[in-house]
Amino acid sequence: MSNNIVNLKQLSQYLGLSQTTVSRALNGFPEVSERTRKKVQEAAEKLNYRPSPSASSLATGKAKIIGHVVPVSEHRMINPHFSDFLAGASDTYARAGYDLLIRAATPEQEADIYRDFVSRNRVDGVVVHGPMVDESRIELLKSIGLPFVVHGRAGGEEHSYSWLDVDNRSAIEKLTNYLIDLGHRRIALVNGLESMNFAHRRRLGYEAALQQHGIEIDPALISSADMNEPYGYEATMEKLALDNPPTAFVYSSILSAMGGMRAANMHSLRPGKDISLATFDDQLSFLQSKNGASPPPYMTNVSSSIQEAGRRVGELLIAQIADPKAPPVCELWKTNLVVGESTGRLA
Amino acid sequence: MSNNIVNLKQLSQYLGLSQTTVSRALNGFPEVSERTRKKVQEAAEKLNYRPSPSASSLATGKAKIIGHVVPVSEHRMINPHFSDFLAGASDTYARAGYDLLIRAATPEQEADIYRDFVSRNRVDGVVVHGPMVDESRIELLKSIGLPFVVHGRAGGEEHSYSWLDVDNRSAIEKLTNYLIDLGHRRIALVNGLESMNFAHRRRLGYEAALQQHGIEIDPALISSADMNEPYGYEATMEKLALDNPPTAFVYSSILSAMGGMRAANMHSLRPGKDISLATFDDQLSFLQSKNGASPPPYMTNVSSSIQEAGRRVGELLIAQIADPKAPPVCELWKTNLVVGESTGRLA
DNA sequence: TTGTAAGCGTTATCAC
């Protein structure tokens, strides 16, 4: 139960073996005899030996760390979506013996940080968050040879790198179609920032649904911004104040949908009766009840667990680090439509 | 603009200087002449030199990393509160040249992880999250000599270690007193987990306010659990179903307060008229509107920015790492009562 | 003001 620090040298002296043998025994090399290995492992346990990460990192070039660069622009990446993603990812990392490293950076610094990461292997790989429509990080990472997995996708050659994405386009198309089927014609889209790839794709899904039914696209019914509660509230209020207000709303995030609920409330519009609200739901944990029911406002939604996404992205990345020559893995996750109480037939 | 990796040796050869001099020049040692320093800096810039973290860590014993251990128990630490704290902390770290490392751990693993951290300096210090009423981590960290700052406090000798806390007790006392002043006598407390220090203190504040006014404490009006939305909803619904239901509610988090709003809605109780709702507000960023108005439901609240707390805790920790012998710093942040539209005089 | 050389704790390359 000692807290004393024992290094490889001391351990090997204690055992009367060379450092080499001890190192090999501990790292599972096949050539060392089982008897020796056992002795070594017991002694390591007893003396509380722990290899130094910096030393092994220096010797192997592996850091056993996964990096996450988070932009600290006006549109912060650190939000409930991010933290749920991290919860999933960090769990995967911990199981695989990796640590999770976060570096905050302004957009201008970002490229430089990747170079920094790779040049002296501070991390073995990175997760790319929030890919834009016009994304430059992917080419950069490829060119500097830093393993990465994208949460989401960018345009361009989709199969030239690993990513995991939900089918944003079809998800929102499904949601919009459902509202149209209920008789709605004036449908608003309270979207995320459309400079981001996911939001762009959602916009396309929304437009596709309308076009399939010959409904004209009205720019006044569409907004695009950082997905938070006040934005959902304000965008909804604004649209409800139009001469010809929408009868249904599609939200890109449960956060803005909550703002939408508040706005509906403000106007004494009963969701599911006087107004229809539907949302994309990332299954954020702070909104999940123990029994795993649908999101709190019991809203009609298409959903996908962002925490599971984090877990899976972590796996993909670790696999890629283990075998960098393996072909890229691309996963497109489908969503299911869940009908709740927040939508209803147009009166 | 080359991506090539240049190490100290190559840089020094290029300059025709020794590694020592180059290292000293780069690390701001006073003895090196300004002319040399300048030349070195320019060459470093030009050749895109970046010191290897593992190498300097190995040589100095400093990792330039701050650790955050997050419990992955049933009561997850990774939630919107945590992510906002991180947003603040990571910003401080980035400025000071530190990285942020997260390790997920079950409660049983936690002690072992701290030993692991310190034994081979994977990190230079840690932030202790969510101190319990009966907290063991603090003694452990002291004994193993790993610098730490607690976000919150534990019991015991409060001035023997550094912490930053909000005055939970007085905050909730203030809130409760305000409700009492409005004429309420049946006041519910929808608290966090009372095995956690902050929630325990809030409970004391609540009880103190009631006792000052000779109001009996009714256990049926108090609940304690993980602070999320569904919990707020369920706890509120439950209490509203009592024979003698409360007329006012105090929430420990805006998340559960939102659930409370939903429950009130469900009962067609108008906040501020038929029912009074008040909350502790951590100023979570996803609920902040651009103009920085009060939290979305315009609720009566006592508030403190958890993001600012993260920033400050980061500063305290970095200062402590720089000077481990300095006396502990303890900061108790006060909160202000902000009256919103969710509370009103008892009818 | 600058340089030499030892050391930080591993892993990897050879021998044996």
Added chain:
DNA sequence: GTGATAACGCTTACAA
């Protein structure tokens, strides 16, 4: 199967 020994890239006495 095991053991010297040389990296890995930096910092830091100690010299000059």
